[in-house]
Amino acid sequence: MRIIFLNSMEKKSGEQMPSGAQVWIGEDEGVWRMGWNELTADEEDETVWYEGESWSELLHVYRHRLAVKLGEGFRPVIDGIFHEREEGKGKAALAQKLVFYSELNPNEALFTELSAWRRRRAAAERKAPYLIASNRLLRLISVFQPRTRDELLQLPGVGESKSAEYGDELLELTQQGERSFIFPLNWVEGTLVEEDFRSWLYKQKEVKYRVEMEKFGLRRVMLEAIAEGSDVEEMCRRTGLDRRETVELLEDLEKEGYELEPLLLAELKEVPEAEQTAIWQAYEELGDTFLKPVLQRVYGAELPAESNVEKMYEQLRLIRIRYRRQGPGVRSAG
Missing domain, CATH: 1.10.150.80 (HRDC domain)
Known part of the structure; x- marks a missing residue:
């Protein structure tokens, strides 16, 4: 394996000798590996943090796992090259x-x-x-x-x-x-122990990076499901998300430029053409930022008690994805 990144860490504990560790990233025939070697008085304990072909996924795991170690008190021997820039002053x-x-x-x-x-x-x-x-x-x-x-x-x-x-x-x-x-x-500021504050900051980052890492994993599962022609219900089963969360993630994927048209057409095939046209026209007149005005324009301000409002909002979101991709006035028939 070819090591492309290596840095040393230390964790001080009172007057004792600092604990040592190394974080490393290597590559072997297109497969990335990343790990943590913690050094003790008797041995070296290696933990593999990541092994796979995705550099983006490796970076998500790296940020999260590194924040965990920084929150535990480990610090890079050389500051400024191991982690993102420290928060400024002011x-x-x-x-x-x-x-x-x-x-x-x-x-x-x-x-x-x-x-x-x-x-x-x-x-x-x-x-x-x-x-x-x-x-x-x-x-x-x-x-x-x-x-x-x-x-x-x-x-x-x-x-x-x-x-x-x-x-x-x-x-x-x-x-x-x-x-x-x-x-x-x-x-x-004068009442705080600076090292305690830094550890707290890294624990906040740990939470943030864990959410990002989990979202990246869900995104990967969604893309695999789209490539296989799965519907929204199957995506919910694979990801553990509910339908609203799944459609919101589809909206994020659309912003990144992924092709969703076959999935959208399949999901909207039960929605009457006249209804889809009315929704599209409402987006042209009211904009696509807020869903409630569009809902009221198309279905009325007072909905019947038996209305499936969640389903209506889902349809609005799916059509909004198509609207944002195609633009006003250029709607293609479903």
Whole structure:
């Protein structure tokens, strides 16, 4: 095997000698291999992270597995060539440190109150709770307890719009209890152990890269199914996704330029031609960003109770894929 990449890692533990490791990538007759060799006092333990023909898949696995090791405390002997560029300084870095601090110093009582407020608000507005505020934002508010609109705006995730819409209600909940610190929150950085913060950052990356790696795997399965002429139901069976998730992934594949026309025609063959034409015309008139206006234009604002709304939205998404590929005014018959 021809080694094309090799780098060394160290993990320090108190006053003990640092633990050593190496990450490597090799190639042999078109097959890529990647692994991790961890060195101990007695032996070398090798773990193969990837073996296959896809360089793209190897990179997804590499990022995820490397983030795991960095989160465990391993660091490259030579910085700057082993991983993507470290986060910069300024507001973005401070925002991450505020989130890290809030996870280290939770205020569960106030967080519970804020969560209850969010549930009430979401029910009243008929929105998903995360559209009102994320758990991360509620955690920040509960820990730093802003008392004024200006203080609220200093928390990452709060903009003028959210402050104007929900600020008064949030501040009413944060006025109670004592607060032992002041705004601005620049002091937070001085309370953190830098190495602990770096490990936390890499654990956040681990989650992000795991999602990307899993999505890449699903994408590969979908492409294989498309090449074999499978329908959406078979794709759901292979991937474990529901129909909506599968169609959304098909939309992503269309954006990447993959040919989906035979699949789309097969899935839409039961939809009457007049109905497909009406949907196409609605996209031309209303645009293809939002589905609800198109649904209402084609099927009416008040749908019968027995309507299969999920099925309607699926058809809208499938036709939207064709619309985006062919463009307004050039629809070909199914």
